[in-house]
Amino acid sequence: MSTQSSTQPDEGTTAAARHWRAYGPLGLHPILLHAMEAFDEHGYHGTSVRDIAGRVGVTVPALYYHYENKQALLATLLETSIRDVLDRCRAAAEEAGDDPAARFRAMVESIVLYMAHRQGLAFLDTEIRSLEPGNRARYVALRDYLEHMLLDTVEAGAAQGVFTTPFPADAVRAVLVMCQGVANWYRPEGPLTAEEVARRHVLLGLGTVGYRGPAGNG
Numbered sequence: 001m002s003t004q005s006s007t008q009p010d011e012g013t014t015a016a017a018r019h020w021r022a023y024g025p026l027g028l029h030p031i032l033l034h035a036m037e038a039f040d041e042h043g044y045h046g047t048s049v050r051d052i053a054g055r056v057g058v059t060v061p062a063l064y065y066h067y068e069n070k071q072a073l074l075a076t077l078l079e080t081s082i083r084d085v086l087d088r089c090r091a092a093a094e095e096a097g098d099d100p101a102a103r104f105r106a107m108v109e110s111i112v113l114y115m116a117h118r119q120g121l122a123f124l125d126t127e128i129r130s131l132e133p134g135n136r137a138r139y140v141a142l143r144d145y146l147e148h149m150l151l152d153t154v155e156a157g158a159a160q161g162v163f164t165t166p167f168p169a170d171a172v173r174a175v176l177v178m179c180q181g182v183a184n185w186y187r188p189e190g191p192l193t194a195e196e197v198a199r200r201h202v203l204l205g206l207g208t209v210g211y212r213g214p215a216g217n218g
Helices: 030-042 051-056 060-066 071-094 101-117 120-129 132-159 168-180 192-206
Strands: none
Touching: 030 051, 030 071, 030 120, 030 192, 051 060, 060 168, 071 101, 071 120, 071 132, 101 120, 101 132, 101 168, 120 132, 132 168, 168 192
């Protein structure tokens, strides 16, 4: 079946975003779950459809009944991931209200929590290079939307004198790279919980955008 979907991020809000800090079971279709694991272990090009079918315990034709090819699996996983990030980030911002610093804290926290709690999905962002042009364009549009959400907040804060960075766009890109990197190194069994990592990244993010004021609950 096709994985064509709109780039309008207001569509398909996930139930999990009703409270953006809450994380339950991943809830992926078994084919997607095993594809994600295979892509994470061996990379997109190092994984065959036969390998995924074998992990699921179905035949290759049965897998093709649900997803037309390996590219459809990757595109579905990446779009599922970025839409969940967007939904949670929007929910966090709305909960924080109009204050730019509070919104920035909440959005950074939401992104880092996602990277830690949904590490297997978030790590797949490294496979953007493997997307075909149409799928890549859709995914990039959604990822750009996330960047613009943060940028709008930082620019609003700069206009109010809350943030002092002279380079809002560069600062936002730096914060996003830092947050996304959590998916590469975070380990649940490590010395820090996901929540502690998020709090630290909020403080680092505030420093990056030149926050002028108390750290608050960040």
